[in-house]
Amino acid sequence: MKTIFGLFRYSPSFRIGAIILMFVVTLLIMSFFSPYKPDKRRVVPRNEPPSAEFVLGTNSQGQDVFWMLTFAIRNSLLVAGLAVGIGRGIGVFLGLISGYLGGTWDRILSGIVDSFIVIPRLPLLILIAAIVRGQMTLIGLGVLLGFLDWSFPSKRYRAQILSLKEREFTQTAIFSGMHTFKIVVQEHLPFIIPFLLADVVSGFLFAIGMEVTLAVFGLADMNSQTIGTMIYWGNYYQALLTNKIWVLAAPVGASIVVVVGFYLVSVGLTTYLDPRTRLTRLQVKG
Numbered sequence: 001m002k003t004i005f006g007l008f009r010y011s012p013s014f015r016i017g018a019i020i021l022m023f024v025v026t027l028l029i030m031s032f033f034s035p036y037k038p039d040k041r042r043v044v045p046r047n048e049p050p051s052a053e054f055v056l057g058t059n060s061q062g063q064d065v066f067w068m069l070t071f072a073i074r075n076s077l078l079v080a081g082l083a084v085g086i087g088r089g090i091g092v093f094l095g096l097i098s099g100y101l102g103g104t105w106d107r108i109l110s111g112i113v114d115s116f117i118v119i120p121r122l123p124l125l126i127l128i129a130a131i132v133r134g135q136m137t138l139i140g141l142g143v144l145l146g147f148l149d150w151s152f153p154s155k156r157y158r159a160q161i162l163s164l165k166e167r168e169f170t171q172t173a174i175f176s177g178m179h180t181f182k183i184v185v186q187e188h189l190p191f192i193i194p195f196l197l198a199d200v201v202s203g204f205l206f207a208i209g210m211e212v213t214l215a216v217f218g219l220a221d222m223n224s225q226t227i228g229t230m231i232y233w234g235n236y237y238q239a240l241l242t243n244k245i246w247v248l249a250a251p252v253g254a255s256i257v258v259v260v261g262f263y264l265v266s267v268g269l270t271t272y273l274d275p276r277t278r279l280t281r282l283q284v285k286g
Contacts, residue, residue, distance in 0.1 A: 014268025086146025
């Protein structure tokens, strides 16, 4: 909480990004109060342009684009959240263990991590999604993205632990008889959390980008409303050729807003955690 309050105070980019993400979360919450079910069609007049009654217009299937967008944001963030939870969980665990134990364990785990780093993730995702096409659920996609996005974070956490392991407080904990697990969790993990926050934001960007990419190619769960599937179906029903720009403008605009929000938050976190900017803040306080 202290870090978050400091970010709001010293980082304009974090403030703007946080406000944008609060707006996105508001749309997500509104999806639970939608007057329509996400898979229902012909519930409103078709091909209506944006108006006071239909804020973002309606599509050729008789669906309200605004309420579709709320469901799309919710599902896209669900996929991203699941991917981040799995990917960062694996990355933190392996990074802590590898960095602290060292020796043979470090060499084995580092070899596994390096093997995953060189794997091209997007082509592999496209290949897997094409193989299981029609059977890829949102949960399955989130799990798959999580298992493909833990190697880079693991290397960063390992580097932090290698530094912390040489500090005096670690040696004091060892001499006091503290168990290895307690040292890693109680002494080292709190130092990792601020960097984990920035890493979580970048994980959301990766997961949302991959979800949109696969959906636009028609390789995701096309029966669920996501930002990507809204773009796919808008193109499928030729929204641009029939001059129904609002059908595509809504999901494209939403993807830009979400990405910009997460990007600004990431920039704010990275700048705030930079040792040089931290020293500058301490001098200002002094």
